Amino acid sequence: xxxxxxxxxxxxxxxxxxxxxxxxxxxxxxxxxxxxxxxxxxxxxxxxxxxxxxxxxxxxxxxxxxxxxxxxxxxxxxxxxxxxxxxxxxxxxxxxxxxxxxxxxxxxxxxxxxxxxxxxxxxxxxxxxxxxxxxxxxxxxxxxx
Numbered sequence: 413x414x415x416x417x418x419x420x421x422x423x424x425x426x427x428x429x430x431x432x433x434x435x436x437x438x439x440x441x442x443x444x445x446x447x448x449x450x451x452x453x454x455x456x457x458x459x460x461x462x463x464x465x466x467x468x469x470x471x472x473x474x475x476x477x478x479x480x481x482x483x484x485x486x487x488x489x490x491x492x493x494x495x496x497x498x499x500x501x502x503x504x505x506x507x508x509x510x511x512x513x514x515x516x517x518x519x520x521x522x523x524x525x526x527x528x529x530x531x532x533x534x535x536x537x538x539x540x541x542x543x544x545x546x547x548x549x550x551x552x553x554x555x556x557x
């Protein structure tokens with residue numbers, strides 16, 4: 413999470429409001445996603461990348477950062493599925509996911525269950541896989557997501 417955390421710290425004013433914090437986090441995550449997509453080595457000759465997730469297969473043709481147009485909006489990423497970009501994006505994801513479940517991941521979240529047991533979850537930073545997993549989970553429900 414160092415890359416996202418570093419960008420987030422650079423974007424965040426010293427005495428930030430909760431709204432400024434959310435905007436800075438959404439911007440940092442969207443920028444990291446776009447940078448990772450640009451340098452992703454797993455694209456085929458047409459620029460498409462196929463991901464196998466726990467929920468199914470997803471072929472992503474393009475991911476672009478969409479900056480907020482005003483202070484009431486958050487940065488997002490637009491995702492085109494399949495082959496070359498044509499038409500509007502299939503998905504516009506605000507505050508995109510960046511973590512995937514990984515039993516050996518370096519991001520550890522702990523919580524307490526209602527019965528008092530400690531729950532530990534481990535994740536790793538993998539923004540492109542996280543987006544593919546989100547899309548596979550919500551396939552066909554882009555208006556609801």
